[in-house]
Amino acid sequence: MDDKKGLDKKERLLAALDQGMVMIHLDARRPGVLVPASIRGEAHLRLNLSYRFDPPDLTVGEWGVRCTLSFSGSRFTVAVPWSALFAIASHVTKEFWMYPDDMPPELLQQPATARPQQPMPVPVAAERPRTFLREVPSERERAEEPKPPEVPPEGPQDDPPPPRRGHLRLVK
Numbered sequence: 001m002d003d004k005k006g007l008d009k010k011e012r013l014l015a016a017l018d019q020g021m022v023m024i025h026l027d028a029r030r031p032g033v034l035v036p037a038s039i040r041g042e043a044h045l046r047l048n049l050s051y052r053f054d055p056p057d058l059t060v061g062e063w064g065v066r067c068t069l070s071f072s073g074s075r076f077t078v079a080v081p082w083s084a085l086f087a088i089a090s091h092v093t094k095e096f097w098m099y100p101d102d103m104p105p106e107l108l109q110q111p112a113t114a115r116p117q118q119p120m121p122v123p124v125a126a127e128r129p130r131t132f133l134r135e136v137p138s139e140r141e142r143a144e145e146p147k148p149p150e151v152p153p154e155g156p157q158d159d160p161p162p163p164r165r166g167h168l169r170l171v172k
Helices: 004-019 105-109 139-144
Strands: 022-026 045-049 064-071 074-081 085-090 096-098
Touching: 004 022, 004 085, 045 064
Parallel strands: none
Antiparallel strands: 022 045, 022 085, 064 074, 085 096
C-alpha cells in the first residue's frame, strides 16, 4: 500500500475492531466496491463489522476490507477498497474518524447538520457517572412493609404520579 491515508484507515479500523463493533461509512458506487445489487448505488452506505459476528473471512489488508456479511438474511461477500471508505465509527469508544477527501460530493454539499458528525468525546473513566446496583424488594416484601400514614395535603398541590411498578420479578 503506497497510500498513507489507506494505511491510516487500516490502522484505525484494526484498533477499533479490537475494541468491539465498528461502523464503516463508504460510497458503494466507487470502483472496486462489491456489495449486493440492491445497495450498489448508495452514496452513503453504512456497514457494521465486528469480530463478535464470528466472520469466517474478515480481512483488513493493503487493498481494503473484505468480509462476508448478512443482508436481509442472505450472506454476501463484501469488498471495500480504502478509497471508498470515508469514515470509521467505533460503537464502543464512540470515536469517529472522517476522511473528507474521500466523501461523496453529495454529502459535502449537504448542510453540516445532515452530515455525519463527530460525537462528543467520551469522558475518561474518572469523569463518567458511576454505575451502581440497588436491591429492589420483591412483591411479597413490599406487601409486608408497613404503609406510612396518609397525611392530607395542605392546600391545592399537584400530587406526584404514583411510582411505576417494576417489571422484573424474582423467580426461585
